[in-house]
């Protein structure tokens with residue numbers, strides 16, 4: 001399988017966890033637009049300031065803002081041989097922008113992975129989630145608590161909940177995902193890009209095994 005891959009899944013489907021591991025195993029960068037945006041916010045850039053208000057409300061950031069951040073990221077040399085794109089494209093406009101980046105309409109990705117899980121599972125996963133403020137390791141107070149509350153097992157830094165993991169924002173993100181991303185997947189089906197679906201329920205290792213098998217990796 002080639003190495004330009006996309007990963008899709010509703011918030012809480014374990015995209016971040018599995019995408020990081022898959023990208024490392026395949027030797028390609030994990031490019032997550034949510035992380036690019038959070039970095040821009042952390043750095044206090046103009047793009048970050050604009051993005052912050054949308055993210056806090058659980059809404060999608062305007063297309064042109066995300067598209068330009070992504071174009072910059074994919075222009076870096078480590079993305080030349082491939083990448084695992086996480087959280088993009090989320091709208092039809094972004095899907096078109098990706099087609100352009102891939103070679104003016106002629107290029108295609110090598111695989112589109114869709115993670116799926118029931119809504120109750122997703123809400124519980126997100127409501128309990130905390131992330132390390134230094135190394136970005138992810139914990140969950142129901143399923144994967146740290147040894148000491150609020151402290152990262154891996155590096156000892158403080159854990160924090162994301163501002164958009166509040167329940168009202170989560171519901172909006174799930175609704176946005178369903179309405180907008182399904183149109184993107186339809187477009188990919190029309191382009192005959194290879195799409196595989198994997199159930200993201202059960203143990204993390206078990207889900208990852210399914211992913212590797214489905215991607216033929």
Ligand code: AMP
Pocket residue numbers: 011033034035037054055058059060061062063066086087088089090094164173
């Ligand atoms: P994520 O980390 O993928 O859950 O993204 C967190 C938030 O960043 C989302 O709820 C959106 O507000 C914003 N975001 C991330 N990727 C995109 C994108 N491709 N288009 C628009 N907004 C995005």
